[in-house]
Amino acid sequence: MQIIKYFILFLILLGTSLIGKFLAKKYVYRLEELEEIKNALNILKTKIKFTYEPIPEIFKEISSNTNKNVGNIFKKASEKMETTTANIAWEQAVEETETNLKMQDKQTIKKLSKLLGQTDVDGQVSQIEITENFLESQIKEAFCEKQKNEKLFTRLGTIMGLAIVIVLC
Secondary structure, eight states: OHHHHHHHHHHHHHHHHHHHHHHHHHHHHHHHHHHHHHHHHHHHHHHHHHTOOOHHHHHHHHHHHSOHHHHHHHHHHHHHTTTSOHHHHHHHHHHHSOOSOOHHHHHHHHGGGGTTTTSOHHHHHHHHHHHHHHHHHHHHHHHHHHHHHHHHHHHHHHHHHHHHHHHHO
16 A cells, blocks of 8 residues: 555656656747747748749748748748738748747747748848847747746756655655
8 A cells, every 4th residue: 555655656746747847848949949940031031042932932841841840830831822922821820830939939920921922032031131130039038038947847846746745745
């Protein structure tokens, strides 16, 4: 009987520790996705500037070369461009894709849609650069949040588990 009790207490401790790690990973994933989007925008800028490929084709290529969540944004946008304009497709894709980004991050990324596919190459490149600058500040903020909250949630999960185990003993 005592073995079962200790086993259950161990499972409680393990469970709360895993919950803490899971909550902490959201901050890591947000930072990774922001950096991935910035890299994807850099590729988009280069492709628009030098290859003159259509935007849907560029988006398809970017979606195959980036991680799952960010790649899905570009994939959905390229699919939606078959029936709608580039700016509307981009906004809908950013909104509909499940990511770890905050609403503020999504608003920053949506700003790209203003001139996407509507102006000449220089206008689109300058809009991408503006979006990259906004993303840079979001990346710095995400890094600070990650530094602060990753340790906090990891330790908080373990401490809560220990507290529950102590109370139940």
